[in-house]
Amino acid sequence: MNNKEFTKRYYLDRSKGDSIKWQRGRKLSCLPMWVADMDFKCDERLITALNDFITKADYGYANLPEDYYDVFINWHQKRNNVRYKREWIRFSKGAVDAMYQIIHAFTQKGDSIMINTPLYPPFKASILQTGRKVVESKMINNDGFFTFNYKDMEKKFSSGKVKMLMLCSPHNPLGRVYKKGELEELFELCHRYHVLICADEVHSDIIMPDQSFVPALSIKEYQNDIIAIIAASKTFSLAVFSHCHIVIPDEKKRERLIKYQQDYHTGSVNVFNALPTYYGYMYGEEWLDALCNVINENYHYIYNKLSKYLEISVLEGSYLLFINLGKYTGGMDAGEFLIEKCHILCNPGKDFDKKYAGWVRMNLATSLSNVKKAVKSILEIIEEKK
Numbered sequence: 001m002n003n004k005e006f007t008k009r010y011y012l013d014r015s016k017g018d019s020i021k022w023q024r025g026r027k028l029s030c031l032p033m034w035v036a037d038m039d040f041k042c043d044e045r046l047i048t049a050l051n052d053f054i055t056k057a058d059y060g061y062a063n064l065p066e067d068y069y070d071v072f073i074n075w076h077q078k079r080n081n082v083r084y085k086r087e088w089i090r091f092s093k094g095a096v097d098a099m100y101q102i103i104h105a106f107t108q109k110g111d112s113i114m115i116n117t118p119l120y121p122p123f124k125a126s127i128l129q130t131g132r133k134v135v136e137s138k139m140i141n142n143d144g145f146f147t148f149n150y151k152d153m154e155k156k157f158s159s160g161k162v163k164m165l166m167l168c169s170p171h172n173p174l175g176r177v178y179k180k181g182e183l184e185e186l187f188e189l190c191h192r193y194h195v196l197i198c199a200d201e202v203h204s205d206i207i208m209p210d211q212s213f214v215p216a217l218s219i220k221e222y223q224n225d226i227i228a229i230i231a232a233s234k235t236f237s238l239a240v241f242s243h244c245h246i247v248i249p250d251e252k253k254r255e256r257l258i259k260y261q262q263d264y265h266t267g268s269v270n271v272f273n274a275l276p277t278y279y280g281y282m283y284g285e286e287w288l289d290a291l292c293n294v295i296n297e298n299y300h301y302i303y304n305k306l307s308k309y310l311e312i313s314v315l316e317g318s319y320l321l322f323i324n325l326g327k328y329t330g331g332m333d334a335g336e337f338l339i340e341k342c343h344i345l346c347n348p349g350k351d352f353d354k355k356y357a358g359w360v361r362m363n364l365a366t367s368l369s370n371v372k373k374a375v376k377s378i379l380e381i382i383e384e385k386k
């Protein structure tokens with residue numbers, strides 16, 4: 001399926017419904033390119049399977065489909081060459097819920113937790129909300145290609161206070177898909193300083209065609225140091241269902257999470273909410289490959305038109321682009337600037353790190369024609385300021 005056919009078949013007009021993204025866009029008379037969900041509906045077979053479940057009307061207590069775990073395991077084996085075991089898998093109501101559970105179960109109040117900024121805001125919020133301390137290590141920006149500052153991380157780890165690293169891989173908002181060598185160096189450092197790794201991999205299915213995703217748990221030497229957060233919510237745009245997996249190979253750590261989940265009666269799976277993930281993994285592969293091509297085309301369109309004027313992150317994965325408008329905003333917050341001058345609603349960069357007030361995060365999971373509209377209005381502003 002080419003990109004035009006995909007868009008024709010799956011573009012979803014969300015402009016009049018209750019979508020958070022589009023409602024706020026409407027209110028501000030802006031094209032909404034913020035919240036991380038997509039303007040595409042998923043594969044028709046997923047929708048049909050879900051409709052069948054609803055039509056049967058058996059809404060009593062149910063188990064997961066018998067092959068749920070096999071379908072999950074096979075998907076990750078096939079796409080990312082990693083083999084998870086059934087007993088490693090626990091559940092949560094979304095990825096942010098998983099972050100909170102992991103922080104509570106594995107750290108104490110007052111402990112320090114490291115994050116690599118700029119970063120999706122709930123990482124920091126979950127650390128602060130639970131009474132832990134945030135230790136930031138800023139990513140190094142090499143013309144929009146961001147890398148870890150290992151020296152800085154080691155210096156901070158050597159205090160002995162950092163108990164956990166919350167890794168975002170692929171990285172939101174920087175679009176990085178880390179190479180095996182980068183992860184190995186990072187994990188070796190964490191291992192040396194006894195730092196547990198919580199790897200949020202919710203964007204791991206949206207990978208640009210020239211890249212490949214390296215799951216944290218595929219690096220076997222460090223498997224027992226890692227807890228992975230894995231979901232299909234970004235993959236097939238299923239955020240409304242709030243279904244997520246917490247994957248823990250180390251038995252002792254798993255027992256600790258299970259104890260936490262039992263104590264707080266959390267972690268039991270909502271079968272209805274799990275079904276779209278299951279159907280997505282069963283039927284969505286071809287759809288997903290086509291989607292990644294559409295996002296890649298959107299990215300290259302923007303890159304070709306704007307990179308002469310603006311610093312743009314290198315998009316290896318996810319559909320989130322980080323763009324530096326600082327040269328043109330006259331000191332104004334870039335998010336506000338885009339709303340006011342271009343009628344585009346993006347996430348302001350300062351939400352990811354206060355030093356990035358000249359940047360915005362733009363969501364590319366939409367039609368090329370929306371991307372073209374956005375580019376046109378940004379180019380008009382650039383022309384004006386020349």
Ligand SMILES: Cc1ncc(COP(=O)(O)O)c(C=O)c1O
Pocket residue numbers: 036093094095096097120168172200202203231233239242243244
């Ligand atoms: C890296 C990352 N983690 C977690 C979430 C939120 O996931 P959930 O809605 O499942 O809590 C997002 C949403 O954008 C995200 O980008």
